[in-house]
Amino acid sequence: MSVLPITLAIDTAAPRLQLALLRPDGSTDISVDEIATGHAELIFERIATLLARNGIGYSDLQRVVTTTGPGSFTGLRIGLSAARGIGLAHDIPVIGVPSLLALSLAGHGTITVLLDARRDEAYFQTFSALGMPDSAAQLLPMAVAQQAVRANSLLLTTPFVDIAALARYGAIADPLGHVPEAAYVRDADAKPQTAARIERLNS
Secondary structure (H helix, E strand, C coil): CCCCCCEEEEECCCCCEEEEEECCCCCEEEEEECCCCCHHHHHHHHHHHHHHHCCCCHHHCCEEEEECCCCCHHHHHHHHHHHHHHHHHHCCCEEEECHHHHHHCCCCCCEEEEEEEECCEEEEEEEEECCEECCCCEEEEHHHHHHCCCCCCEEECCCCCCHHHHHHHHHHCCHHHCCCCCCCCCCCCCCCCCCCCCCCCCC
């Protein structure tokens, strides 16, 4: 049996703080907190607890994987920052997995992920097989997304990833093809201020 890299998985894109630790034998231990806010205050405490109960230190980690969105703007930043910080401190790969792809890891066969994006819109993506997208992630009107669901496709609508499946995926994913950068799909609501801008005076 092949030995897998010890991998920490992080998901803060939805109103949960989800962590998983993949052990070399392929088994996983998970930690889940049902919280909409407060990820920043809890995340490192929960990571420390998860590692300690498995007799593993930060220096033993070989990979970190995190979801990259779409999802909560604040939550994504916390998860990405934690993953990148751990990766930088311990010189290990950080794997970024778009949230719609991460959600598809809970399915099988042909998969459609349709995630409520509010404002009567949906994040939408189709997969020919587990983890294999055959379309780009899109933001569509909800009615259009619902009509686009393929017949005989497994429809996934939950915003909560299977964190153990994410850890297993991250353990074998190519870091070069999984950059840990936020993928919002919808443009950020905050826009650069242009009205009444004061021009800088030349010194």
